[in-house]
Amino acid sequence: QLQLQESGSGLVKPSQTLSLTCVISGGSISTGGYLWTWIRQPPGKGLEWIGSIHHSESTYYNPSLKSRVIISVDRSKSQFSLKLTSVTAADTAVYYCATLYTSSWFAYFDNWGQGTLVTVSS
Amino acid sequence: EIVLTQSPGTLSLSPGERATLSCRASQSVSSSYLAWYHQKPGQAPRLLIYGASSRATGISDRFSGSGSGTDFTLTISRLEPEDFAVYYCQQYGSSPALTFGGGTKVEIK
Numbered sequence: 001q002l003q004l005q006e007s008g009s010g011l012v013k014p015s016q017t018l019s020l021t022c023v024i025s026g027g028s029i030s031t032g033g034y035l036w037t038w039i040r041q042p043p044g045k046g047l048e049w050i051g052s053i054h055h056s057e058s059t060y061y062n063p064s065l066k067s068r069v070i071i072s073v074d075r076s077k078s079q080f081s082l083k084l085t086s087v088t089a090a091d092t093a094v095y096y097c098a099t100l101y102t103s104s105w106f107a108y109f110d111n112w113g114q115g116t117l118v119t120v121s122s
Numbered sequence: 123e124i125v126l127t128q129s130p131g132t133l134s135l136s137p138g139e140r141a142t143l144s145c146r147a148s149q150s151v152s153s154s155y156l157a158w159y160h161q162k163p164g165q166a167p168r169l170l171i172y173g174a175s176s177r178a179t180g181i182s183d184r185f186s187g188s189g190s191g192t193d194f195t196l197t198i199s200r201l202e203p204e205d206f207a208v209y210y211c212q213q214y215g216s217s218p219a220l221t222f223g224g225g226t227k228v229e230i231k
Contacts, residue, residue: 046225047210047225048222060219063219102214105173107157108214109167109212112166115166
């Protein structure tokens, strides 16, 4: 059973860079059919896709965040990471890592981390 | 970007009642790429339905999904206490790009 665990700073100052890592266990980051994904959820609000990365390092970003997001993968450590630059209070949210299973027939999130709250505040 | 609009925003029902949740897309979505999740407070979302109508592993047959094109529905035949939660639809498109609906909260009446 694939398990995901987010880690990183829970408090980031405005204009600085948010950095999170998702460690994978119980499976391989090279598993076919998966896009390793970051999703966020502001307090009391809905879900927002941030972006995804394939193990080949192809990346796909939400157009609304694309200019500030970098997602990378480290196969040797079985982890993938998120960097979000120039943060503001609007970036305060619970950040989830998740696996997006994709095929010619289906696409869905089947594994999620527990989520980590990141607060942007001075 | 495809916008998913979920309605109603809140559904107040009693245990044992039937719940019908709607997800409407701003343009046609492939049924293959429409999924439903529920989320309980303090927890990550959990996959319920994929491919618009296929139940995920371990999901009760009280949950069913239907629809095509721009209109999709999640039905919970008889609400159990553990079903009171927030429900989200999600679509996946080319690029890839994906979006979530704004959610429907199913609360105890």
